[in-house]
Amino acid sequence: SQQGEEDPQALSIQEGENATMNCSYKTSINNLQWYRQNSGRGLVHLILIRSNEREKHSGRLRVTLDTSKKSSSLLITASRAADTASYFCATVPRAGNMLTFGGGTRLMVKP
């Protein structure tokens, strides 16, 4: 079963707009990670946020974590056509050691 679920499943925006993707999970976690996958390629790690952190930034990426709501969001600001990809959240339950992925959000950024 999937620990994380992304929302929306698909998102289409214009270049320059911001894109927000959400992830909800079911059990307490050690950390939450976000990955990007370009078509036909492997996943690339974006950000890892620990359970005691609330917000983290990396360039145009901003990740928030709300452990009380068991949810996280990934914000991509000033999107570019090159940001077109699928984005996945992944979690490790506090009592476990397996990283499990959600079904992903497919982002399309139109030039």
Place this chain on the structure above:
Amino acid sequence: NAGVTQTPKFQVLKTGQSMTLQCAQDMNHEYMSWYRQDPGMGLRLIHYSVGAGITDQGEVPNGYNVSRSTTEDFPLRLLSAAPSQTSVYFCASSLGQAANSPLHFGNGTRLTVT
């Protein structure tokens, strides 16, 4: 550094055939894992290893075997392929446990079982 290398990139098997998907990493990572990716299902963990000589089952281990005789290599074996194993397979590695370290992924093996 080549990172995580998977071979082959594509493979077609007939039902009942066996094959080994190869995975090698040159980053001296202790942790390695295999995932399969199916449409609408995200990635599901098949097997993982926390170091040479140690392997454990993931979420969907049935029909697959693994071994970890060296730090660098983590092959995935399909003993008797079934159409349900048609999928894209990803190998990933990390310096430490997946709980605390980012995973580095290979580019995948696309397997079709007819």
